[in-house]
Amino acid sequence: MSGKVVLEGRNLTKHFTAARGPRGRLGRRPPVRAVEEVSLSLRAGSVTALVGESGCGKSTVARLLAQVYPTTSGDVLLHGEAVRAHRGAAFRDYRRQVQLIFQDPFASLNPFHRVRYHLARPLRIHGHVRSAAEETEQVAELLERVSLTPTDQFMDKMPHELSGGQRQRVAIARALAVQPVALIADEPVSMLDVSIRLGVLRLLEKLADESGLALLYITHDIASARYFAEEIMVMYAGRLIERGASEELTQSPKHPYTQLLLESAPDPDRVAPPGSTRRGEPPSLIDPPSGCRFHPRCPVAMPVCSEKTPPRTQLGDGRWTECWQYEK
Numbered sequence: 001m002s003g004k005v006v007l008e009g010r011n012l013t014k015h016f017t018a019a020r021g022p023r024g025r026l027g028r029r030p031p032v033r034a035v036e037e038v039s040l041s042l043r044a045g046s047v048t049a050l051v052g053e054s055g056c057g058k059s060t061v062a063r064l065l066a067q068v069y070p071t072t073s074g075d076v077l078l079h080g081e082a083v084r085a086h087r088g089a090a091f092r093d094y095r096r097q098v099q100l101i102f103q104d105p106f107a108s109l110n111p112f113h114r115v116r117y118h119l120a121r122p123l124r125i126h127g128h129v130r131s132a133a134e135e136t137e138q139v140a141e142l143l144e145r146v147s148l149t150p151t152d153q154f155m156d157k158m159p160h161e162l163s164g165g166q167r168q169r170v171a172i173a174r175a176l177a178v179q180p181v182a183l184i185a186d187e188p189v190s191m192l193d194v195s196i197r198l199g200v201l202r203l204l205e206k207l208a209d210e211s212g213l214a215l216l217y218i219t220h221d222i223a224s225a226r227y228f229a230e231e232i233m234v235m236y237a238g239r240l241i242e243r244g245a246s247e248e249l250t251q252s253p254k255h256p257y258t259q260l261l262l263e264s265a266p267d268p269d270r271v272a273p274p275g276s277t278r279r280g281e282p283p284s285l286i287d288p289p290s291g292c293r294f295h296p297r298c299p300v301a302m303p304v305c306s307e308k309t310p311p312r313t314q315l316g317d318g319r320w321t322e323c324w325q326y327e328k
Contacts, residue, residue, distance in 0.1 A: 003044030005080070006214035007098060007182040012038045012074040014057075017218060018286055031268070033285050036238045038295050042214035047092050047205060049246070051215045051261065055282055057238040059103075062186045065216070066100040076243045078182075094124050097173035103187040105167035109159040111298045115170055116155040119143070121176040139159055140171040146203060165196035174202065178195035182214040183207070190219070201228050221267040222258075226250040233256045238294040244319035254321040256298045294323065300325065 015031035035057045042048055050058050063069045065076060067085050073081045078097060085094040102108040109118055119139045120129075129135040136155075146169040159167055168188060175183060185204060189197040206230060208215040214247040217229055224245065226233050232249050234242040234257065242255040255258045280297040283289050289296055295305035304324050313326040 003046065003212065003214075004163075005041045006078070007065060007216075008039075008041040008077040008080075009061070009065055010039050010077065012061065012076070013072045014060050014064055014069060015072045017155075028172075030286050031238075033238055033288060035064065038235070038238075038240050040216075040240070042216055044181070044214050045208060045212045046231070047208050047215045047223035047229045048218055049219060049232045050235060051218055051219055051222045051225050051232055052235035052259075053282060055285075056235045058220075058235055059186050059283075061235070062100060062216070062218055065182075065184055066093055067096055068100070086309050092125075096178045097180050097184045098184065099178065101168075101171055101175055101183065101185045101188050104191050105164060105171045106159060108171050108173045109167060112154050114149045114158055115162075118174050119177055120171060122174060126178050128177070128179070132245060142177055145176060145207070146170070146173045148173070160266040162195075164192045165200060168192060168200055169203065172200075172207075176207065176211075180213065182216070184216045184218070185219070186218045188217075189224075190221075197224070204228075221251065223267070234261065237288055238285055239293060239322070241294070241323070242321040245317070248317075248319065253296075254315065254326060255323050256300055257294050258321075261301075262282070292322070298326050306324045 001272070009228045012035055013193055014035040015033055018029040018032050033320055038061055039049070040048070045324065050061060052058050060069065062119055067076065067083070070086055078094065085091045092328065116139055119142050120135050122309055123129045123135060123138055139155060143149065143154050145266055148166060163172065174299045188204065189200050191240045192200060201224065204215060206216070207302040217225065219225055222232070229246050232244065232246050233240055233248055236257050240255070242258050244248065249258065250262060253262055283293055283296065290305070291306045291308050292298070292310050295301040299304065301325060312320050312322050314320050315326070
């Protein structure tokens with residue numbers, strides 16, 4: 001991997017109270033088990049991808065790492081030290097170092113303010129500028145870093161005057177304004193036109209490489225993760241089920257869910273074998289299946305899969321999977 005561990009999550013668990021549903025014996029609704037014992041680490045100058053279908057808990061992991069949500073259990077570590085910062089000066093200092101880029105660039109920008117305001121405000125809040133001239137200069141530098149040039153044509157535009165790709169570049173520039181050490185990109189291109197997604201991904205890759213950022217790329221598209229990230233972690237129903245180097249994992253997936261994810265990715269050169277399509281719907285996280293959570297949809301499930309949670313099997317070179325097929 002590229003550098004030292006910057007941001008780390010250890011055994012992250014997050015349960016929410018269900019808004020609907022039957023109440024238990026004490027009048028309480030059962031918890032939504034959104035994330036269960038997720039551990040991951042982000043390294044300086046490296047891109048790590050977290051992949052899984054909608055509703056598997058990817059965005060919850062992003063918000064736990066950004067300290068937007070408090071953990072039910074587990075720890076978030078920044079530079080090796082556990083951090084619990086959800087308000088006040090501690091939260092502001094943490095957010096200066098760890099920034100989150102949201103999925104919808106239009107919703108994440110205030111429609112009543114110009115681009116200049118969005119980029120200047122974090123500079124002022126975190127004390128990076130001392131004068132109006134310095135502020136204008138740094139705003140221009142940020143726009144140039146995200147390839148919005150000529151910069152003077154973009155400074156005074158409103159969000160609705162920009163394309164989707166341009167708005168997302170402004171959101172990225174705003175995240176960079178505070179000089180973070182870790183960047184969490186939650187589905188940053190899923191709401192953009194296909195023709196401009198590659199440009200935004202290349203921009204993020206360039207920033208990670210040149211600025212030494214630790215970047216977490218969250219997506220449901222394992223094909224883009226393969227070409228963009230150095231390492232891929234696969235998530236299903238709130239749990240991590242496989243991890244490995246991108247090329248190795250996508251060329252030789254071990255977990256049946258990872259295999260099905262790859263089969264569902266568009267590839268004109270591949271013909272899916274009969275019976276290889278995904279079966280059923282994702283499980284309820286209020287009442288998840290016993291044993292391996294994927295077993296109701298798994299084409300190779302065995303009796304033990306519904307009885308016990310599979311252990312983590314190490315496959316060498318930092319790669320592992322959680323599947324009974326590989327447990328000796």
